[in-house]
Amino acid sequence: MAVNRRKFLKIGGASILAFGAKPAADALGISPTEWLDEKLGGFTIPETLLHLFRKPAGSVAGEALTAKRWAMVVNVRALDEEIAEACKEACHRVHNVPEIDNPKHEIKWIWQEEYEHVFPGQQHEHVDEALKKLPFLVMCNHCFNPPCCRVCPTKATFKRKKDGIVLMDMHRCIGCRFCMAACPFGARSFNWIIPWPRAGAEEERRFKGKEPPTPDYPTRAKGVVEKCNFCAERLAKGQIPACVEVSQELCKKKGREPALVFGDLEDPDSEVRQLLRLHYTIRRKPELGSHPNVYYIV
Amino acid sequence: MLEKAFVGGRKYWLLIACLLGVIGVGFIMWLWQFRVGLGITGMSRDVSWGFYIGQFTYLVGVAAAGVMVVLPYYLHHYKAFGRITILAEFMAIGAVSMCLLFILVDLGNPVRMINVLLHPTPRSVLFWDMIVLNGYLFLNIFVGWNVLSAERKGSPPPGWIKPFIYLSIPWAISIHTVTAYLYAGLPGRGFWLTAIMAPRFLSSAFCAGPAILILLCLIVRKTTKFDPGKEQIRTLGSIVTYALVLNVFFFLCELFTVFYSQIPGHMHHFHYLFFGHEGHVVKLVPLMWLAFACMTAAIVLLVIPVTRRNEGILTVACVLTVVGTWIDKGFGLVVGGFVPNPLERITDYWPTVPETLIALGVWATGFLIISLLYKVATSVKVEVGAGQA
Numbered sequence: 178m179a180v181n182r183r184k185f186l187k188i189g190g191a192s193i194l195a196f197g198a199k200p201a202a203d204a205l206g207i208s209p210t211e212w213l214d215e216k217l218g219g220f221t222i223p224e225t226l227l228h229l230f231r232k233p234a235g236s237v238a239g240e241a242l243t244a245k246r247w248a249m250v251v252n253v254r255a256l257d258e259e260i261a262e263a264c265k266e267a268c269h270r271v272h273n274v275p276e277i278d279n280p281k282h283e284i285k286w287i288w289q290e291e292y293e294h295v296f297p298g299q300q301h302e303h304v305d306e307a308l309k310k311l312p313f314l315v316m317c318n319h320c321f322n323p324p325c326c327r328v329c330p331t332k333a334t335f336k337r338k339k340d341g342i343v344l345m346d347m348h349r350c351i352g353c354r355f356c357m358a359a360c361p362f363g364a365r366s367f368n369w370i371i372p373w374p375r376a377g378a379e380e381e382r383r384f385k386g387k388e389p390p391t392p393d394y395p396t397r398a399k400g401v402v403e404k405c406n407f408c409a410e411r412l413a414k415g416q417i418p419a420c421v422e423v424s425q426e427l428c429k430k431k432g433r434e435p436a437l438v439f440g441d442l443e444d445p446d447s448e449v450r451q452l453l454r455l456h457y458t459i460r461r462k463p464e465l466g467s468h469p470n471v472y473y474i475v
Numbered sequence: 476m477l478e479k480a481f482v483g484g485r486k487y488w489l490l491i492a493c494l495l496g497v498i499g500v501g502f503i504m505w506l507w508q509f510r511v512g513l514g515i516t517g518m519s520r521d522v523s524w525g526f527y528i529g530q531f532t533y534l535v536g537v538a539a540a541g542v543m544v545v546l547p548y549y550l551h552h553y554k555a556f557g558r559i560t561i562l563a564e565f566m567a568i569g570a571v572s573m574c575l576l577f578i579l580v581d582l583g584n585p586v587r588m589i590n591v592l593l594h595p596t597p598r599s600v601l602f603w604d605m606i607v608l609n610g611y612l613f614l615n616i617f618v619g620w621n622v623l624s625a626e627r628k629g630s631p632p633p634g635w636i637k638p639f640i641y642l643s644i645p646w647a648i649s650i651h652t653v654t655a656y657l658y659a660g661l662p663g664r665g666f667w668l669t670a671i672m673a674p675r676f677l678s679s680a681f682c683a684g685p686a687i688l689i690l691l692c693l694i695v696r697k698t699t700k701f702d703p704g705k706e707q708i709r710t711l712g713s714i715v716t717y718a719l720v721l722n723v724f725f726f727l728c729e730l731f732t733v734f735y736s737q738i739p740g741h742m743h744h745f746h747y748l749f750f751g752h753e754g755h756v757v758k759l760v761p762l763m764w765l766a767f768a769c770m771t772a773a774i775v776l777l778v779i780p781v782t783r784r785n786e787g788i789l790t791v792a793c794v795l796t797v798v799g800t801w802i803d804k805g806f807g808l809v810v811g812g813f814v815p816n817p818l819e820r821i822t823d824y825w826p827t828v829p830e831t832l833i834a835l836g837v838w839a840t841g842f843l844i845i846s847l848l849y850k851v852a853t854s855v856k857v858e859v860g861a862g863q864a
């Protein structure tokens with residue numbers, strides 16, 4: 178417990194330094210449920226996320242990236258194994274997504290899938306062999322009409338009004354997993370076990386090192402759902418999503434067009450809109466009416 | 476009246492002790508789950524609800540079935556059921572308590588449960604489910620207790636209780652309808668996405684619940700001085716028959732839509748459950764066949780008047796009904812909806828030992844509640860001289 182406590186203070190402190198708007202007392206003040214969490218469930222992280230997400234646009238840093246509706250275009254032809262793997266690695270590193278060997282307990286925010294699993298029903302026997310082998314990157318689609326938000330009984334999953342990002346308040350989630358049943362894209366993961374290292378329990382160290390790789394992003398408690406957040410915390414600091422950044426660097430090096438492009442769908446001049454004009458794009462399961470905000474150029 | 480629960484013979488106390496033992500084991504396992512996380516269960520990223528939610532779903536039906544006794548008695552003045560309404564209401568109390576406990580043990584973060592009340596979210600079906608379940612629990616405790624108290628005093632139940640009784644009738648329907656809606660409104664889950672889900676839920680409830688009630692009545696007759704009555708059991712038998720036939724009919728309707736339309740996303744789940752999908756044949760396959768064999772056999776025994784009226788055969792038919800509907804709804808329904816997953820991958824599910832023990836603990840808690848309440852009810856009945864039918 179001593180270790181947890183220390184880390185708790187450390188990360189709490191880091192969050193105050195990073196987003197210093199809130200007074201220290203406020204950020205560290207522990208509500209009764211959190212106290213219980215800490216005592217009973219081993220939860221150690223203050224409401225960093227909460228402060229982050231609830232902040233009005235631009236108040237964190239003058240240069241925060243804003244949009245009316247964030248969207249992503251995945252150009253699968255420009256992807257390869259290496260880039261896809263680097264995207265996954267970057268995302269999971271900045272968000273402290275633990276590595277868990279048991280596929281049943283796996284947590285993944287962005288990962289590779291084969292064509293036939295990304296677009297089930299689109300597959301037919303004469304599909305181009307090359308297409309079948311391409312590493313499609315999948316993640317939460319940040320649906321415009323998200324079924325996951327509809328079903329959540331605590332509003333722990335919500336669509337942020339100002340830019341359409343579907344976010345998780347992991348401090349409010351009760352772990353009913355209704356959202357997992359509702360998401361038709363398998364985008365959500367659940368913390369079936371304690372995802373962060375605990376003193377004296379070597380087998381529970383889920384991160385390669387002893388400490389989580391990114392100290393200013395919270396680790397999670399067991400028993401809550403999580404998923405891709407379109408790097409909301411990076412946008413607030415004026416950075417583009419980690420996967421997009423990494424993929425663009427690599428693509429540049431390899432001399433190809435960017436594999437991942439991020440931008441405002443409601444801005445007719447944005448790069449994503451230009452791509453949508455230039456290419457025929459498809460979305461996952463459009464027939465379900467959830468209106469994914471991730472588009473694929475195949 | 477409660478004191479009557481605390482006087483009893485050796486056998487009664489032995490039963491209580493056994494139930495407490497099972498509860499104790501379940502509770503210890505739950506503490507473990509609380510500490511380590513839901514990872515000790517067989518559930519996974521792909522099959523994110525399992526045995527717990529299956530039991531919850533099944534027991535909501537058992538609870539709702541109380542209405543099959545209350546309704547004929549109060550709306551149609553079918554006098555005979557006056558003898559057993561209290562048994563039906565008390566069974567409902569036990570069943571709803573189990574439902575709430577199964578939700579509790581299924582939560583990843585039970586200490587935050589209060590968030591559902593702190594942030595009420597009317598667009599979530601789970602919010603409504605919570606309201607109707609707790610409301611139904613309250614109604615049954617309230618009505619059951621008042622009616623039994625009045626009976627003990629030898630007076631008719633007070634007039635003001637009537638509205639609550641009438642309210643409990645649609646309310647019983649609502650608990651099961653709302654629970655069906657938990658499933659029936661999810662996109663991309665072909666197995667559940669069907670308008671006939673709620674009717675299917677109700678039909679299986681109205682056969683499983685009364686079947687359990689018949690079995691409970693027979694136990695009461697054997698072990699206490701109170702006889703629920705021959706006619707009562709016979710009428711319940713007819714109810715089970717109709718509901719069971721409807722249940723299987725609704726299932727066939729489902730099969731028609733799914734297999735005549737030939738939509739793969741809807742067919743896969745049935746394939747997986749009944750034949751194994753793409754070579755994945757699991758323990759579930761024989762179980763599902765067993766479920767439908769049980770229900771078919773029960774239908775045969777129940778529709779033939781001679782066999783239905785024979786209490787021994789009726790008992791067998793009731794057991795078959797309970798087993799069949801339990802596998803179908805308490806297991807197949809939940810797992811079948813998740814496999815194959817939305818990316819058309821197959822992850823099998825089977826409950827682990829700790830998961831099963833926790834579930835047993837919850838069942839034992841429900842049976843403890845029912846035992847105590849039945850002890851009170853039968854003692855009062857005997858006291859006021861309603862012993863023999």
Ligand code: SF4
Binds near residue numbers: 319323359404
């Ligand atoms: S992809 Fe799934 S988790 Fe993401 S917004 Fe859509 S429904 Fe929700």
Ligand code: SF4
Binds near residue numbers: 328329331353356
């Ligand atoms: S698991 Fe958490 S986020 Fe998902 S529906 Fe339940 S409370 Fe909401």
